[in-house]
Amino acid sequence: MILRRAWLLALTLSLAAASPARAEVARPVHETRLANGLRLVVAPDPAGTDASVLVRYDTGSRDEPGGLEGLAHLVEHVMFLGSSHVEPGAFARLLEQAGATNLNGTTDMDSTTYFETVPPERLELALWLESDRMGYGLARLDDPTLARARAEVQNERRDRVVDRAFGEVPAILHAQLFPAWHPYHHLPIGRPASIEHASTADVRAFVRTWYGPANATVVVAGKVDPAAVKALVERYFGSLPANAPPVRPAMPAAETASSVTVRVGANALRSEIHLAWATPRFGAPGDVELDLAAGLLVDRGAGWLERRLLAEPRLCVAVSAAQSSRALVSVFEIHAVVAEGRSVSEAFAGIVAALKRFDGEVSDDEIERARRLFQRGKLFGMESSLGLGRELAGLSRLGPLPASYDGRHGLYASITTGAVRSAVHTWLGAAPWVAVLGVPERGRPAAGEVASSQEVPR
Amino acid sequence: MTAGRPPALALALALLSTIAGCVSPIVAPLRYEPVAPAPEEPFRAVPPDASPVPPRVPLLLRMTTLPNGLRVVLVERHGLPIISVRIVVARGSADTGAPGDTYAILERILQGGGTAQRSAAELSAAYAHLGAPHRVACGYDGVFVATVVGAEDLDQAVGLLAETATGPRLAGRDVADARRSWLHDFTVGANGAGSILSRNVDAALHGSLHPYGFARPQAPHTERVQPGDLAALHAQLFHPAQATLVVVGDATPAAVDAAAARWLGGWAPPSPSLERPPVPASIPGPRLVLVERRGSSQVHAAVAARGPAATGDDLAAVEVLARVFGGFSSRLRGEVRVESGAAYSFGAGLQRQRGSSTLTVSGALDAGKAVPALRTILDAIAEARTRGVREADFERARTTLLAEWRTRVSTSDGLASLVGEAIAHGASLEAFATYPDRIQAVTREDVGRAAQRYLGEEALHVVVVGPGDLRRSLEGLGLGAPVRHDLWAAPARP
Numbered sequence: 008m009i010l011r012r013a014w015l016l017a018l019t020l021s022l023a024a025a026s027p028a029r030a031e032v033a034r035p036v037h038e039t040r041l042a043n044g045l046r047l048v049v050a051p052d053p054a055g056t057d058a059s060v061l062v063r064y065d066t067g068s069r070d071e072p073g074g075l076e077g078l079a080h081l082v083e084h085v086m087f088l089g090s091s092h093v094e095p096g097a098f099a100r101l102l103e104q105a106g107a108t109n110l111n112g113t114t115d116m117d118s119t120t121y122f123e124t125v126p127p128e129r130l131e132l133a134l135w136l137e138s139d140r141m142g143y144g145l146a147r148l149d150d151p152t153l154a155r156a157r158a159e160v161q162n163e164r165r166d167r168v169v170d171r172a173f174g175e176v177p178a179i180l181h182a183q184l185f186p187a188w189h190p191y192h193h194l195p196i197g198r199p200a201s202i203e204h205a206s207t208a209d210v211r212a213f214v215r216t217w218y219g220p221a222n223a224t225v226v227v228a229g230k231v232d233p234a235a236v237k238a239l240v241e242r243y244f245g246s247l248p249a250n251a252p253p254v255r256p257a258m259p260a261a262e263t264a265s266s267v268t269v270r271v272g273a274n275a276l277r278s279e280i281h282l283a284w285a286t287p288r289f290g291a292p293g294d295v296e297l298d299l300a301a302g303l304l305v306d307r308g309a310g311w312l313e314r315r316l317l318a319e320p321r322l323c324v325a326v327s328a329a330q331s332s333r334a335l336v337s338v339f340e341i342h343a344v345v346a347e348g349r350s351v352s353e354a355f356a357g358i359v360a361a362l363k364r365f366d367g368e369v370s371d372d373e374i375e376r377a378r379r380l381f382q383r384g385k386l387f388g389m390e391s392s393l394g395l396g397r398e399l400a401g402l403s404r405l406g407p408l409p410a411s412y413d414g415r416h417g418l419y420a421s422i423t424t425g426a427v428r429s430a431v432h433t434w435l436g437a438a439p440w441v442a443v444l445g446v447p448e449r450g451r452p453a454a455g456e457v458a459s460s461q462e463v464p465r
Numbered sequence: 466m467t468a469g470r471p472p473a474l475a476l477a478l479a480l481l482s483t484i485a486g487c488v489s490p491i492v493a494p495l496r497y498e499p500v501a502p503a504p505e506e507p508f509r510a511v512p513p514d515a516s517p518v519p520p521r522v523p524l525l526l527r528m529t530t531l532p533n534g535l536r537v538v539l540v541e542r543h544g545l546p547i548i549s550v551r552i553v554v555a556r557g558s559a560d561t562g563a564p565g566d567t568y569a570i571l572e573r574i575l576q577g578g579g580t581a582q583r584s585a586a587e588l589s590a591a592y593a594h595l596g597a598p599h600r601v602a603c604g605y606d607g608v609f610v611a612t613v614v615g616a617e618d619l620d621q622a623v624g625l626l627a628e629t630a631t632g633p634r635l636a637g638r639d640v641a642d643a644r645r646s647w648l649h650d651f652t653v654g655a656n657g658a659g660s661i662l663s664r665n666v667d668a669a670l671h672g673s674l675h676p677y678g679f680a681r682p683q684a685p686h687t688e689r690v691q692p693g694d695l696a697a698l699h700a701q702l703f704h705p706a707q708a709t710l711v712v713v714g715d716a717t718p719a720a721v722d723a724a725a726a727r728w729l730g731g732w733a734p735p736s737p738s739l740e741r742p743p744v745p746a747s748i749p750g751p752r753l754v755l756v757e758r759r760g761s762s763q764v765h766a767a768v769a770a771r772g773p774a775a776t777g778d779d780l781a782a783v784e785v786l787a788r789v790f791g792g793f794s795s796r797l798r799g800e801v802r803v804e805s806g807a808a809y810s811f812g813a814g815l816q817r818q819r820g821s822s823t824l825t826v827s828g829a830l831d832a833g834k835a836v837p838a839l840r841t842i843l844d845a846i847a848e849a850r851t852r853g854v855r856e857a858d859f860e861r862a863r864t865t866l867l868a869e870w871r872t873r874v875s876t877s878d879g880l881a882s883l884v885g886e887a888i889a890h891g892a893s894l895e896a897f898a899t900y901p902d903r904i905q906a907v908t909r910e911d912v913g914r915a916a917q918r919y920l921g922e923e924a925l926h927v928v929v930v931g932p933g934d935l936r937r938s939l940e941g942l943g944l945g946a947p948v949r950h951d952l953w954a955a956p957a958r959p
Binding site: 030031032052054055056057069070071072073074088091092093095096099100101102103104105106107108109110111124126128129131132135136139142143154155157158159160161162163165166169170186187188189190192193208209211212213215216219242243246247248250252253254255256258259274276277306307308309310313314318319321324346347372376379380382383384386387389390391392452453 | 488489490491492493494495496497498499500501502503504506508509510512513514515516517518520521522543544545546547577585586588589590592593594595596597598599613614615616642645646649650652653656658715760761762763792793794799802803804806807808809810829831860861864865867868869871872874875876877878
């Protein structure tokens, strides 16, 4: 017997004991739609300790008219500053008083999501508050309130963009990747002038257009009873007018004729490379395959890019690759931070060499490794009610959800090596790209600015 | 402003504007006209019950000890087939006296280097094969190597962590690679405003030669760090009697015992274990520091003070005190962020440490509003010290701390991280397990006393990273003239 002594420390914070049953992955998913069009998704987890509520509005910066870039994000901030029955500051105060955590909101190109994690006993409070935000969120909007939200957003922009080395690169990259008429041409953070330009009338118009129940999905995950959740959601959201969203205009294909190299100078200590392609939208053929391609390139030190760039002769000090799946067009991006004493062109050549690996054989072991990266990541995300809720809110974009969720295990398992190679050939190999080469230059702003750009004919 | 237009017209106008050279995105028109209002209903008038709910999280901690002294802690969680595994060493840089750069290079090797059995690439591939992250942190009070795996991979995970922790490859080439990459990353990282702020807070509170301060790495010294230095440091830190294997998740005691015995049972102590010396007394530095950073539009600033030790009797009261100033709905955050429009990032917290903890109230402030915001923070602290904390602020702070604990222990990795932190600080598992009770037992009077004891006027240090022209207005804070240089540039340890 190896053990010399053993003792148990029993904690009696509750009389309940951990279940000895073997863990199951699949979580039941209950989906329904209210008469006003609101989608409700409930994922109960009896073993959980809390419940998360997410309200996802199917709108983001893609719906901002010209000159109002940043409006969707500004609206998100306004929506924390009180509603008809919730005085300014009370939204967060009531939730925190009740023991809520993870209280926040996010805005991306396609969606705006508000969320909080609460003790299961206080689920009703969270739903009451979110329904007030949805139905009565403009009641307290006036110029001083908008000015407060604007100040928050401008501060956030300075933190995330202006004061960050190469902070402008994502905006420069998207402006090159998508034509000016495309909704993804600009980022949700907006520009200082457009944020200042937005009026209370614009905020009201945006909310009236996109914040109705018919354009929203409520996801509740965690230690909850689906029937009780449905009754609460019917009570608090059921009487809100549907406020159906408008039909979005048809979008022409954003064909790019040439690849482009943009040189960005910044007051920074290091050089960076951002290499990006426009790729299939979320859920379209090629989307998941490119997830796996990213996993083959970068995976905790074992990926092809990592081995090529981070191992001796160490061309870079950091590298990442990701397929960012979006509603209209996705973006596959490789990002590398060039090592001291190495040139951008050396590092770029290293990236190209790593990508050429897709021309050769991809072993079963390697594809299995990439699959595991995603399958495990999804599984680990399911452990928290917020993680599970986020995943389901994201998947709800594809249409009705299946009756159970298992981390999309089967989906990743079904992707073949040939499909990954084919997706890489079609969407990365044969398609135009945008390369942003960020280089240190004195006299430039820290966030960087375009020094030059050059088209590379196909 | 785009008035209501039919989608087809909007598309046509957008395409037309493209041709004309004035390009607008193709989007649906916004509704500027009113829409049907939501009806008033009686239940809207009064919010549902918002009273606090104490966390009730069932935990069963099982601890065993191997013959070589290594402890094994298991918390069973069978909700999902996930296991968080970590090896925690309750010794850190404050225990060894080793120079900071030697310590950091060892961390780099543990994170990205190889082992006696495998090259760095082979080790990475082994972790990746499990779909497992591989994390390492070497702190003032402890070291951990950690991963999260599927339940079926417990044995392999313990094996990989054991190999990483007990047999890092400390040969010449690995050391040279780690040394070079660390120096480069450190040089780049040290230029960030957040990094400048944090190291100056540490130096101001503890003194630049204190283990919780810092010593600026000197390139010539770093270049002289040899494999033998790293081996000696590794032997000091990684001793089975100083280590604990923490497993949280879908594992049985039998499986954990078997994996621990197989991979760590044969770990022989290389040398006597290292007695934990008391953490030396701090030698506080200047009370007002301005580190000039040209061209930045935000001012990074912190008001900081030393708190009790991580195992101190009044730590719980100080945690509540720190939370009074931070959190989403704190009064101070509302004043600085919402009412004054001075910040986006703003918060307060307590960094627990074995010697003395660090309490900070900090933010990235709009340069034009930075000094008034600092005045607001100092006034809020003075109010807590002289009048105590308000009942509503106290209740909110206590509730949010307990809620945060509930959220963190809701995942295997979050719970394993908290257990590991407690072990590194020298806290008992009993103390860890009774955290909610200790927070619940704190009274408003306890918090008021903690404010008097730890947030006295002379105990506060203000560090500002921003434009040099803030100097004159900073003098108005009543803390004297600011020291105007990076304390990191002070003479380093010999």
